[in-house]
Amino acid sequence: MSKLSNIMSEKIPPQIEKPRSELQIEQQANFEGSWTNLMIERLRSPEIRKQVVDLMCEQQQSVINDAKKYIHERIGKPKATGEDPWGYVRNAYYAEEFVPITREDYEERLTNRLEMVEKDTPISFNKDEPNAGGGPNGREIINLGWKNPKSGEKLNINQWNIVESHEKGHMVRRYGNQYFAEKFWKAFDFSQVEFTEQDVEDYKKSHNDQITEMTNTDEIKNVFINYLKNPMELAERMSQLKNYFGLAGQDRFTKEHLIYARKHYINDTDFDNGMTQFFQAITPEKEDAFIELINSAGI
Numbered sequence: 512m513s514k515l516s517n518i519m520s521e522k523i524p525p526q527i528e529k530p531r532s533e534l535q536i537e538q539q540a541n542f543e544g545s546w547t548n549l550m551i552e553r554l555r556s557p558e559i560r561k562q563v564v565d566l567m568c569e570q571q572q573s574v575i576n577d578a579k580k581y582i583h584e585r586i587g588k589p590k591a592t593g594e595d596p597w598g599y600v601r602n603a604y605y606a607e608e609f610v611p612i613t614r615e616d617y618e619e620r621l622t623n624r625l626e627m628v629e630k631d632t633p634i635s636f637n638k639d640e641p642n643a644g645g646g647p648n649g650r651e652i653i654n655l656g657w658k659n660p661k662s663g664e665k666l667n668i669n670q671w672n673i674v675e676s677h678e679k680g681h682m683v684r685r686y687g688n689q690y691f692a693e694k695f696w697k698a699f700d701f702s703q704v705e706f707t708e709q710d711v712e713d714y715k716k717s718h719n720d721q722i723t724e725m726t727n728t729d730e731i732k733n734v735f736i737n738y739l740k741n742p743m744e745l746a747e748r749m750s751q752l753k754n755y756f757g758l759a760g761q762d763r764f765t766k767e768h769l770i771y772a773r774k775h776y777i778n779d780t781d782f783d784n785g786m787t788q789f790f791q792a793i794t795p796e797k798e799d800a801f802i803e804l805i806n807s808a809g810i
Contacts, residue, residue: 532762536771541779542757546676549754551629554683554809556760560621563684563809567617570690575611621683628679641717642674644681644743651678660717661783670782676754677784680747684809691742695808698800699792701740706732706788739785739792748789749810752776764805766798 635654
């Protein structure tokens with residue numbers, strides 16, 4: 512057999528596709544798959560799953576420590592009702608008798624919540640009902656009658672993808688108490704957030720029920736900043752950034768990702784759910800803390 516025929520008979524090795532995280536930053540951007548599925552896949556990865564459960568256990572211990580301190584500082588033993596951040600309300604206990612939720616409990620609840628949000632998506636057509644990460648029935652709600660407050664237009668499929676993954680993320684990452692606030696706020700400087708007259712008008716369009724009594728721009732700005740400062744809101748905007756680059760559980764979000772996202776995320780998605788102010792709060796002095804947080808907070 513000739514050399515040529517030998518070559519022709521050899522099998523061509525399969526093309527090995529690079530992991531997305533090894534592509535150039537601009538090639539990673541604008542992930543076109545399901546942001547919801549990507550978020551769920553990350554939360555099922557061992558590394559991210561461990562981060563979430565670690566945080567839930569740490570915050571519970573923080574609550575117990577605060578309760579014991581409260582009791583020791585006062586005469587008597589006032590009872591307090593403890594509420595688990597995943598929505599399981601406990602009966603009233605003395606702090607000394609409080610039985611912590613086990614790590615295994617949190618593991619099981621995380622699994623159950625992921626299965627729940629993956630299974631279906633509750634929807635609404637009520638124009639007065641907002642998109643929500645925990646509606647009246649305890650589930651996320653996607654209001655298909657909702658319009659982009661910036662443009663006044665109906666959302667396209669990619670923008671609904673952002674909304675759905677954001678609201679479903681709220682159902683899993685219940686980062687709502689003071690423990691999370693202290694942990695997350697170290698990575699932001701909210702004093703640098705700007706809120707223009709146009710921002711006020713846009714906010715009125717989508718939150719009219721909340722601001723009927725407010726006419727002062729500063730009041731509305733404070734309402735917005737307090738909303739943005741909620742660790743649950745910060746977490747889901749961090750998740751949006753990881754989704755934008757298609758990052759999997761083992762992929763690190765880098766400063767290069769942040770720099771690129773500042774310039775391109777809002778234009779590429781044409782959807783600004785407070786992302787302008789979110790980026791403003793990540794000042795140069797806070798960038799390192801932000802990178803550490805996004806890679807360690809179960810995002």
